[in-house]
Amino acid sequence: EYLGVTEYSKERYQGNEFAGVVTGLAWTAVGGEILFVETSLSKGKGTLTLTGNLGDVMKESAMLAHEYLKSHAEDLGLNPEIFSNWNVHVHVPEGAIPKDGPSAGVTMVTSLASAFTQQKVKKNLAMTGEITLRGKVLPVGGIKEKILAAKRAGITEIILSEENKKNLEEIKDEYLKGLNFHFVKTIMDVLDFALLKTKVNRPVKL
Amino acid sequence: EYLGVTEYSKERYQGNEFAGVVTGLAWTAVGGEILFVETSLSKGKGTLTLTGNLGDVMKESAMLAHEYLKSHAEDLGLNPEIFSNWNVHVHVPEGAIPKDGPSAGVTMVTSLASAFTQQKVKKNLAMTGEITLRGKVLPVGGIKEKILAAKRAGITEIILSEENKKNLEEIKDEYLKGLNFHFVKTIMDVLDFALLKTKVNRPVKL
Amino acid sequence: EYLGVTEYSKERYQGNEFAGVVTGLAWTAVGGEILFVETSLSKGKGTLTLTGNLGDVMKESAMLAHEYLKSHAEDLGLNPEIFSNWNVHVHVPEGAIPKDGPSAGVTMVTSLASAFTQQKVKKNLAMTGEITLRGKVLPVGGIKEKILAAKRAGITEIILSEENKKNLEEIKDEYLKGLNFHFVKTIMDVLDFALLKTKVNRPVKL
Amino acid sequence: EYLGVTEYSKERYQGNEFAGVVTGLAWTAVGGEILFVETSLSKGKGTLTLTGNLGDVMKESAMLAHEYLKSHAEDLGLNPEIFSNWNVHVHVPEGAIPKDGPSAGVTMVTSLASAFTQQKVKKNLAMTGEITLRGKVLPVGGIKEKILAAKRAGITEIILSEENKKNLEEIKDEYLKGLNFHFVKTIMDVLDFALLKTKVNRPVKL
Amino acid sequence: EYLGVTEYSKERYQGNEFAGVVTGLAWTAVGGEILFVETSLSKGKGTLTLTGNLGDVMKESAMLAHEYLKSHAEDLGLNPEIFSNWNVHVHVPEGAIPKDGPSAGVTMVTSLASAFTQQKVKKNLAMTGEITLRGKVLPVGGIKEKILAAKRAGITEIILSEENKKNLEEIKDEYLKGLNFHFVKTIMDVLDFALLKTKVNRPVKL
């Protein structure tokens, strides 16, 4: 067999240059980690393609994100027709690592929203939280490990579900220094905070 | 692997603000629980998408609910064409928890009916019961645990199959205090009771 | 996991009010049982949807029933175009119980024929038998248990394959009292006996 | 679970009244058996549906038969357009018994040819043999058991691959008495012998 | 279960009468064997159907062969539109025997080319070799066993990858007597040698 040897390395924050690239926080058996959700659009009939060795639950998060934006297009100032005229591809590097769970929901919906609006994502921001179809943001586990990973990666702004606020109490203050937390109840709260008004360089015309 | 850590927490009733969001009652290995069925519509060709880590039997409940409404559109005052012009997405949070069984049938059909009519669902209401294609509501198990969970969650109105009436006898009166039970034979009984005449705020134009 | 607790209960005959609802006889590890096959039609392109936790062989029975009616439309006085203008959904409650085997064939084809003609099914009737594509009715097993279950459920008329006639000899007369048996060779024999000339109340216009 | 009890019974030959019904010879762990291949046509786009609890190899036999007839339509005096205007459903009773292997190939192709021509099949005929896409008939196993089963079932004419001629030598003459063997090299040899010039009663207009 | 008994028999070369029938060489656990690849065309939209109990790698060989011919239509003097107007069915008898591996690639591409051109294949020819999408012919294993099988079957001309030339050295001269070897680098080398200029009798009009 021809197989790649996986090189594990701790990622660092990589800027907000690209539309559709958003930083998430993940929990792994060996501690927290940041991950990137990348969304790309191409002309088509509105299909959703998912890559990055994703499990079924994580794929459902992307389906929820896509559907939420479709049914709230007007609230976001989007022409509803773009959803049937553009195919969406969502990728989560790195391909050798299986990924699953619902906690990338907020990262997925922000990634898709940035791709469809071509607006920049707030700088030095990472996030974690499950989303629901009506737009709630649910709490997730592994908060301590995720925060340590965020800090190590150069993150300064973190979005969490309001229901995860209680999880910060169990973390030493020195670990929280230099981090700003933004607690949210809804997807709209996330997008209000995470999406900047300015467009990326050379935005795609949708 | 990147996996979410599941945080188990007992849910509370969350209001009736949204069209398509209905509270169900579930039985789990560690007791009863309430769950939410969320339905969202988007323009399309009438497909049905199901998320929330659902097993095959629970998916069939959603198919039955969709089909029942299609073939009884007129009884509900619905234009039959909406079923071929709107895609339906049904989601049951929380994604990390596998769910199965037929007992969410009544919750599914009420969720879809609320989404298609944009009518509010009665306040403080939860329900459990299997549905059949001809519109019967069949009894389900775990009634005692489900009722305890409903009370804890702030529910005051409960819909059950008439064939589950007998199950209340084995429950102490103090547990039933403050709860109103509505026993039903058919899906139409459920919708007559559960769907209010008033529309939600900012209803979707169908 | 959220799972329903299955409540086993012996069913009773439920009348002939609905088009497309037909009573069958099933064999289970704990004895005979009656079951209901429900068929619902909705405008579409002629697809066949099957629910009720059905195994592959039982699904094939529904495909055979659908195909038989298609290719014998004229014999039944049906406009052949209804098969390409109406989707068919066949459901067998109860969803928590896996079901398989070919013996529901006669029940399936009667259910579909009643749905497509909107004619009533004969009262207090139950049936069991495998069907073939050319229209034969083959014998099935478990006759004794099925007959006991039919009697207990309030059935008075039973359709069996002529090749199952011999199975009655091994059953005590007292168990057969009050039951009328109708032995058939073909699907047409079944429909001639089971489908009444009168339409159901508020028939669907096909 | 609701399951049928399988009733094993030795079949008898059933006449040649129906277009598309052909008698084959099968080998089972408990001896030879006859089986029936049934083909039904309905208006459509030319799909091929297969039922009867068939394994992949047996399904491939039906695909080969369908394709062979398509590409030799003219040789059979068939209008090539019927293959894109009529759906084909092939069924092999009995649904409770899994079936596999390539030996029903000649039976399948004769069944489809009879359905497409609406010509009768020769009386008291059974057959066994694998087919290939170019139209060869290959030898199959279990000849002795199959011949005994044919005789018991009332068959008098048997089609075998010429390469199975040698297998008759090992069978006692008394078992062969009353049987006429027709050894074939090609599918055309089979159809020349098996398909009568007369049409069935009330033929379908294709 | 109804299953065929597999009759193993050593095949003999069968002539070049048919378009689309080409002789390959296979390696099995009990020695070499010849096999036949059969291709049939029927009017359609260009689909590729594969039968004969083929494994995934062998199916990929057929896909490669089909694609290679599509993208080199002009080099073969073929109208590119035939690939979207004709369905291709490739079969490898015998259905009871599972087959896999890439070594039938040259046989597949010659079979398809003969079917699309309706040109005869060179007489007494067999071949083995893997193909790639750019048109290379790669060496394969089991050369010694394959050559013995070819000789026994009446083959006199053999096509091998040039990279398999070295494998002949280990075979005794007496086994090679009467065999002509043609070493190839590319699919075009194969087709130049294997396809005759003359058409088959009664060619299909494409």
Next chain:
Amino acid sequence: EYLGVTEYSKERYQGNEFAGVVTGLAWTAVGGEILFVETSLSKGKGTLTLTGNLGDVMKESAMLAHEYLKSHAEDLGLNPEIFSNWNVHVHVPEGAIPKDGPSAGVTMVTSLASAFTQQKVKKNLAMTGEITLRGKVLPVGGIKEKILAAKRAGITEIILSEENKKNLEEIKDEYLKGLNFHFVKTIMDVLDFALLKTKVNRPVKL
């Protein structure tokens, strides 16, 4: 079973004559190896076909490469319509060997870019690296073994992710002699270096 015997042989570099053929570096349990990615185009609706016994992660690499080129068509001077008018087939010989992992990403995207532009690939070049949807090139493992394999195969130019630069330090200078390394951050860096301005002989008109 008919199976090919796999002949393991070390490959050599094979020139840059063909559009769409690019040399990659793979890691296997028995050391490094070079492999070839071949892309072929044929008129169609833009489907992507993948062959060569590829695992899911390697298939995702091809999907990423295809999507990246679609959404960056203008940057590459490509008419965006070619992606909906041409089907893409990507093959990795040799079919008998299962292949997986993300490290062929850069090879895939170069192969597709060469096919769509019909431009030659730089001579004596091999490469390894994972790609992401936004166009990053990630480091991969097995660098030492891959470099040895490249040298043995006649490669002189090697593209690696900049993040793999550190891996060269652990390799003896004598092994690196005669090799030129090109460290890249992005897919555009890869294509700038790997794709020559000159077209291949007899380019396909797109």
